[in-house]
Amino acid sequence: MALQIGSLTLRSPVVLAPMAGVTNVAFRTLCRELEDELTGSTSGLYVCEMVTARALVERQPATLHMTTFGPTETPRSLQLYTVDPQTTYDAAKMIVDEDMADHIDMNFGCPVPKVTRKGGGAALPYKRSLFGAIVAAAVRATEGTDIPVTVKFRIGIDDAHHTHLDAGRIAAGEGAAAVALHARTAAQRYSGTADWSEIARLKDHVRDVPVLGNGDIFHADDAARMMTETGCDGVVVGRGCLGRPWLFAELSAALRGTERPTPPTLGRVADIMRRHAELLADHHGEDRGLREMRKHVAWYMRGFPAGSDLRQKMATVSTLVELDGLLDQLDPTVPFPPDAEGPRGRQGSPSSVALPDGWLDDPEDCAVPAGADLMHSGG
Structure with a gap:
């Protein structure tokens, strides 16, 4: 297709x-x-x-x-x-x-x-x-x-x-x-x-x-x-x-319409996490790369059994060597949990939309909004 x-x-x-x-x-x-x-x-x-x-x-x-x-x-x-x-x-x-x-x-x-x-x-x-x-x-x-x-x-x-x-x-x-x-x-x-x-x-x-x-x-x-x-x-x-x-x-x-890959075990997820961290370290340097990796930990580990202490240590990891030691503590045989699928990341709550004064007055107004090009988020 x-x-x-x-x-x-x-x-x-x-x-x-x-x-x-x-x-x-x-x-x-x-x-x-x-x-x-x-x-x-x-x-x-x-x-x-x-x-x-x-x-x-x-x-x-x-x-x-x-x-x-x-x-x-x-x-x-x-x-x-x-x-x-x-x-x-x-x-x-x-x-x-x-x-x-x-x-x-x-x-x-x-x-x-x-x-x-x-x-x-x-x-x-x-x-x-x-x-x-x-x-x-x-x-x-x-x-x-x-x-x-x-x-x-x-x-x-x-x-x-x-x-x-x-x-x-x-x-x-x-x-x-x-x-x-x-x-x-x-x-x-x-x-x-x-x-x-x-x-x-x-x-x-x-x-x-x-x-x-x-x-x-x-x-x-x-x-x-x-x-x-x-x-x-x-x-x-x-x-x-x-x-x-x-x-x-x-x-x-x-x-x-082809055969779907088998969902990964926890051991395979650990390998993927390690590869992700390595790629981030290559892109950002190890210090920043591992700091960037921290936010991914909860997403990767969603639904898998792991103690709160181990999760906390993984969420504050600083080096690839440290990450290796923590990943080694995971049980590689645990299958992928069915309840790990679903919404992830930010969701927030519905609310009124902040707009410039008079924004809705004229939909054909071509004026460039002042100061609106100083951001970097997605949507």
């Missing part, structure tokens, strides 16, 4: 959603290694952490470090957070001129209050003209290349202000090669249940380009079910893969 996004042909219609502090080159490499090991090939699209267009253009060292790709990683997929058409053009042109990526995605889904109150993230598609100008700028910067531009957004700000149908139509009209919908509003954040019926509505509304669905893909059957129920062309997976980088192999096998 292939997916065509502009010049890119993906053998599996499964996309890794960018997640801040998670989908760096270490995690993407691990996901790709496991898919290749368990299914015989790497077939999906693995998107790097989202970077801010302004920071990229300004060549901020931390941002440039986030755009690191593995030596054999292909296609190289980079997601931009942006609010300004000119900065968008400059960033996309930089990506083209310096051969930084093979695919550009733009994120308009972040629901974090510090972002939406400035007019960024999930607030921005309400400004239809500005949204269209931003998409058009990225497409214009990639003209004459094989680099497709895609766009991700949410249903809208809240139940009274849905924007996804307009956003899909506008993005496709301005030349986006595909659109992706996180089937929640900004007000929901990550709580409750994703409304897959809105993915179906978007698919019916946008017929010229592929429509991808995002939200509540937690195990192999979910991807096939979403595609069957909504008619979408592919799925975007975020929180479901936290602590489960082998999920993409399971999804790929399920969608191809």
Whole structure:
């Protein structure tokens, strides 16, 4: 089951959603290694952490470090957070001129209050003209290349202000090669249940380009079910893969109709954790890499039997040698617990969306929101 996004042909219609502090080159490499090991090939699209267009253009060292790709990683997929058409053009042109990526995605889904109150993230598609100008700028910067531009957004700000149908139509009209919908509003954040019926509505509304669905893909059957129920062309997976980088192999096998990999034992999970830590140490250096690894521990260990003392030590690990000693204390024969699947990571609670004063007054206002390009989170 292939997916065509502009010049890119993906053998599996499964996309890794960018997640801040998670989908760096270490995690993407691990996901790709496991898919290749368990299914015989790497077939999906693995998107790097989202970077801010302004920071990229300004060549901020931390941002440039986030755009690191593995030596054999292909296609190289980079997601931009942006609010300004000119900065968008400059960033996309930089990506083209310096051969930084093979695919550009733009994120308009972040629901974090510090972002939406400035007019960024999930607030921005309400400004239809500005949204269209931003998409058009990225497409214009990639003209004459094989680099497709895609766009991700949410249903809208809240139940009274849905924007996804307009956003899909506008993005496709301005030349986006595909659109992706996180089937929640900004007000929901990550709580409750994703409304897959809105993915179906978007698919019916946008017929010229592929429509991808995002939200509540937690195990192999979910991807096939979403595609069957909504008619979408592919799925975007975020929180479901936290602590489960082998999920993409399971999804790929399920969608191809081939035998699914056997869920890993605790011993195999320990090996995967060790490889993840090693890759993080290579990317960040051992000190920071192991600090980054700490947040993954609870996700990997979810549902497995392990004492609180051991869990605590693993959550404060500082070196690879220390991690090796702790992993050796796990029982390698323990099978993967069935209750380890399900929602992971941040969920939060639904709440009103912080917006700039007067934001809802004029949906055609093209003014660039002040100070809204100083963030780095995902959505």
